[in-house]
Amino acid sequence: MTDLSAHSDLEHGGHEIHYDPEGCKIGFWLFLFTEVFLFGMLFIAFGVYLTGYKADFQASSAMLDVKMGGINTLVLLTSSLTMALAIRAVQVDKKGQSLFLMLVTIGFAVVFCVIKYFEWTHKFHTGIHLGSAETFGVPSVLTDMPRGQQLYFGLYYVMTGFHAFHVLVGSILIMVAMYYVANGKVNKDRITLIENAGLFWHLVDLVWIYLFPLFYLIK
Amino acid sequence: MSDHAHEEHHIMPIKTYILVWVALLFLTGITIGASYVNMYKFTVFTAFFIATIKVTLVLLYFMHIRYEKPLYTWMIVAVLITYGIFIGLTYADYQFRW
Incomplete structure (x- = not known):
């Protein structure tokens, strides 16, 4: 009588696992906040060094390809739209449409990673890397650059790398959501899993919205 | 509830x-x-x-x-305030080091 959770389990038929959409959602938001702090601390580091080495940061920023970054911004924003629409499709009970939209979202994620790959390898071939000549074909010129530029590219690789890793994890989450939407376990009455996958995907987008102008457009 | x-x-x-x-x-x-x-x-x-x-x-x-319920907005506000404190402390530290 005093145990409320046991009571509500009985209401749901006793043996059925208790489904708590609100709890799932709040829990996932709390996880997202830890992600905000993870990237947030890197942004603070970026901000502090930007104040300290303004000229070096601007010179480094001019070395990035705005076109590549710009296209990747469009790709990520559009993928956020398709993901939001995929969730809406489940809300209105359109399973096929939702699966298609999630597939498109993953397609955009692949495009993003391919562009990122070309950006990084291009930088490696011009000698901006921390490895040896044997690994990347050319000796590192980064160690001879001014300290501010070393810091800039260090942060560039760490932050865009971390972000790309999140794109990868987000794609896996969307694939999991596709699996459960396909077999009907996620439907308009049990939507939390795809909603949370979507929230993660939008967070990846949010991080990029700050990353792009701060790295590419400060010259 | x-x-x-x-x-x-x-x-x-x-x-x-x-x-x-x-x-x-x-x-x-x-x-x-x-x-x-x-x-x-x-x-x-x-x-x-x-x-x-x-x-x-x-x-x-x-x-x-x-x-969503206002709870979510308030959680985000709390995160922003906490983050603001981190920024403030970091810059306060940095002012006396450089």
Whole structure:
């Protein structure tokens, strides 16, 4: 009588696992906040060094390809739209449409990673890397650059790398959501899993919205 | 607490999603355009400001915060205040080191 959770389990038929959409959602938001702090601390580091080495940061920023970054911004924003629409499709009970939209979202994620790959390898071939000549074909010129530029590219690789890793994890989450939407376990009455996958995907987008102008457009 | 009924979902029209997306693309264009204008001290600030508008749009519409309980908004406010404290402390430290 005093145990409320046991009571509500009985209401749901006793043996059925208790489904708590609100709890799932709040829990996932709390996880997202830890992600905000993870990237947030890197942004603070970026901000502090930007104040300290303004000229070096601007010179480094001019070395990035705005076109590549710009296209990747469009790709990520559009993928956020398709993901939001995929969730809406489940809300209105359109399973096929939702699966298609999630597939498109993953397609955009692949495009993003391919562009990122070309950006990084291009930088490696011009000698901006921390490895040896044997690994990347050319000796590192980064160690001879001014300290501010070393810091800039260090942060560039760490932050865009971390972000790309999140794109990868987000794609896996969307694939999991596709699996459960396909077999009907996620439907308009049990939507939390795809909603949370979507929230993660939008967070990846949010991080990029700050990353792009701060790295590419400060010259 | 007996809210074990189906969750209430606000279903937004597709048009809203498309409009938000168009606004995001438009703001991206403005950010890139603004980066070619020399605004001296305000370059970074402008980029940051426009990015914050974009982030707010994503939070409100794509992440549905506008239609969620106020609890979510307050959680986000708490995170922003905490983050603000981190920024303040870091810069206070940095002022006395450089």
